[in-house]
Amino acid sequence: MTCDDVQHRRRKVIRMENAIDTGTTAWILISASLVLLMTPALALFYGGMTRSKSVLNMMMMSYGAMGVIGVIYVLWGWSMSYSSESVMGIFGNPFTHFGLADTITDSAGEYILSDGLPTVVDVGFQVTFAIITVALISGAIADRARFGTWLVFAGLWATFAYFPMAHMVWGGGLLSGDGPFASIAEPIDFAGGTVVHINAGVAALVLALILGVRKGFGKSPMRPHNLPLVMTGAGLLWFGWFGFNAGSAYAADGGAGLAWVNTTTATAAAMLGWLLVERLRDGHATSLGAASGIVAGLVAITPAAGDVSPLGAIPLGIIAGALSAMAVGLKYRFGYDDSLDVVGVHLVAGLWGTVALGFLATGSGLFYGGGLNQLWVQIIIALVAVVFSAVVTAVIALILKATMGWRIDSDVEVMGIDQGVHAESGYDFTGGSGRLASVGVASREALPGAEGPARSEGTTTDIDTTDTRETRS
Amino acid sequence: MKLITAVIKPHQLDEVKEALEAYGISGMTETEASGYGRQRGHSEVYRGAEYTVDFVPKVRLEVLVEDLDARSVVDVIVKAASTGRIGDGKVWVLPVEDVARVRTGEHGVAAI
Numbered sequence: 001m002t003c004d005d006v007q008h009r010r011r012k013v014i015r016m017e018n019a020i021d022t023g024t025t026a027w028i029l030i031s032a033s034l035v036l037l038m039t040p041a042l043a044l045f046y047g048g049m050t051r052s053k054s055v056l057n058m059m060m061m062s063y064g065a066m067g068v069i070g071v072i073y074v075l076w077g078w079s080m081s082y083s084s085e086s087v088m089g090i091f092g093n094p095f096t097h098f099g100l101a102d103t104i105t106d107s108a109g110e111y112i113l114s115d116g117l118p119t120v121v122d123v124g125f126q127v128t129f130a131i132i133t134v135a136l137i138s139g140a141i142a143d144r145a146r147f148g149t150w151l152v153f154a155g156l157w158a159t160f161a162y163f164p165m166a167h168m169v170w171g172g173g174l175l176s177g178d179g180p181f182a183s184i185a186e187p188i189d190f191a192g193g194t195v196v197h198i199n200a201g202v203a204a205l206v207l208a209l210i211l212g213v214r215k216g217f218g219k220s221p222m223r224p225h226n227l228p229l230v231m232t233g234a235g236l237l238w239f240g241w242f243g244f245n246a247g248s249a250y251a252a253d254g255g256a257g258l259a260w261v262n263t264t265t266a267t268a269a270a271m272l273g274w275l276l277v278e279r280l281r282d283g284h285a286t287s288l289g290a291a292s293g294i295v296a297g298l299v300a301i302t303p304a305a306g307d308v309s310p311l312g313a314i315p316l317g318i319i320a321g322a323l324s325a326m327a328v329g330l331k332y333r334f335g336y337d338d339s340l341d342v343v344g345v346h347l348v349a350g351l352w353g354t355v356a357l358g359f360l361a362t363g364s365g366l367f368y369g370g371g372l373n374q375l376w377v378q379i380i381i382a383l384v385a386v387v388f389s390a391v392v393t394a395v396i397a398l399i400l401k402a403t404m405g406w407r408i409d410s411d412v413e414v415m416g417i418d419q420g421v422h423a424e425s426g427y428d429f430t431g432g433s434g435r436l437a438s439v440g441v442a443s444r445e446a447l448p449g450a451e452g453p454a455r456s457e458g459t460t461t462d463i464d465t466t467d468t469r470e471t472r473s
Numbered sequence: 474m475k476l477i478t479a480v481i482k483p484h485q486l487d488e489v490k491e492a493l494e495a496y497g498i499s500g501m502t503e504t505e506a507s508g509y510g511r512q513r514g515h516s517e518v519y520r521g522a523e524y525t526v527d528f529v530p531k532v533r534l535e536v537l538v539e540d541l542d543a544r545s546v547v548d549v550i551v552k553a554a555s556t557g558r559i560g561d562g563k564v565w566v567l568p569v570e571d572v573a574r575v576r577t578g579e580h581g582v583a584a585i
């Protein structure tokens with residue numbers, strides 16, 4: 001068993017096959033952990049942006065994605081993404097490495113290495129990308145989606161949209177350096193502009209259209225209930241994104257450092273770009289704008305982190321922030337309820353970052369004397385990602401609409417999905433009231449009206465009151 | 474006995490509380506409230522979408538006083554709560570039939 005069985009993302013450093021590179025291995029383990037943190041960070045970012053009656057459901061959609069994808073990835077996700085048995089360059093054979101067969105150790109019991117990195121470490125790194133990508137979509141369907149339908153969607157969408165895209169771009173498929181478009185120029189998607197952000201952004205648009213608008217969309221105020229949560233989430237996303245981008249260098253080296261610096265530079269510039277648009281258009285630079293600009297910048301630099309210079313990352317970021325700031329208002333004009341602007345931020349900035357490489361890629365970009373080839377290839381892979389994600393998402397979402405149903409009851413939506421679907425509320429400022437109705441046997445019937453544990457009221461209470469009065473007076 | 478209710482700007486609360494303590498008031502109740510009067514609300518912008526927020530944050534302060542003190546206490550509150558700008562709030566007085574102190578069971582003026 002050699003590393004040839006599994007196609008890998010572009011590696012800058014080629015090492016001897018049978019020697020573990022502990023520096024790279026340590027960095028990828030850390031990066032995987034950083035990227036995993038991005039999903040709870042996204043839950044904070046999204047959760048703060050919803051109304052207080054939906055915060056738990058919003059966060060649960062992210063955590064739900066961790067549950068579903070965390071399991072299916074080791075079953076067939078890895079194999080569909082990186083199996084060398086490619087099906088028409090679109091997805092890997094799910095059975096070659098089903099359950100991580102022939103992935104962890106070889107026949108001699110040694111850990112399988114690829115360029116010095118144990119493949120099982122790469123599995124850990126990759127599963128975190130799959131999780132966050134699915135979780136990103138949930139922002140489009142705030143307040144109104146059945147939780148069970150969301151979990152089933154998460155599994156189906158990862159299987160039919162994410163794993164194939166990962167295969168096409170990073171697993172040696174159609175959109176990779178081994179694909180047909182590579183004859184024009186090698187497509188660049190360093191850490192997931194197409195696979196993650198265009199993919200999730202298009203899925204978000206399709207889901208928003210299929211689910212329909214929330215009650216009161218465009219009329220009632222639906223402002224964020226907790227901006228400090230949003231700011232905390234954006235900061236943690238930035239932190240986790242170092243694993244996403246610098247980890248995608250697949251080495252603890254200067255390339256990772258370049259990705260790190262580009263990530264920070266573009267993100268800082270995007271925050272300024274968004275705030276500038278707000279200041280000029282609305283009169284105020286807002287905290288939500290800063291948090292949103294941060295995410296737009298992180299998205300835009302994702303495909304480009306290893307292939308632009310820090311000076312190129314500045315315009316890339318500023319334009320990403322400004323474009324997204326202008327794009328988030330489109331949903332009101334066109335009437336689709338992309339509740340938390342997954343389209344305006346992830347699709348728009350993802351498209352921009354992917355296409356901008358045609359201009360800014362050091363060496364092959366138009367501004368670096370590389371001609372138009374890189375630009376054409378970047379536009380092609382972006383368009384393929386858009387069409388592929390739109391078709392796959394629409395098919396999955398329409399089947400689920402006809403079978404499980406997407407929307408919660410409208411009276412539950414008005415009351416709040418947290419209470420109606422999860423039987424919880426996000427906040428309790430007064431210490432609560434009521435009583436414990438049952439323990440361990442919380443049947444649906446028992447909770448609202450059931451009798452509590454036997455307690456002799458009446459006399460006991462009266463005596464207590466009398467005692468106190470006598471003592472005190 | 475009278476119940477004095479004042480709806481004031483949140484950041485004037487400390488000033489009003491200190492003025493009332495200086496006058497000799499020993500206890501009061503404060504509640505976070507929201508409301509609007511002639512100043513109406515204000516507007517907020519979230520990702521380019523402008524919302525009119527009608528109910529702006531206020532504090533509702535409640536004080537129980539003896540009949541004779543009512544007018545002076547209202548004046549103390551009005552003086553301390555005033556910033557001279559719109560949205561300073563309102564103070565009103567209601568008659569109170571009885572008051573009881575929970576700990577001792579005392580009633581009437583003794584319970585204030």
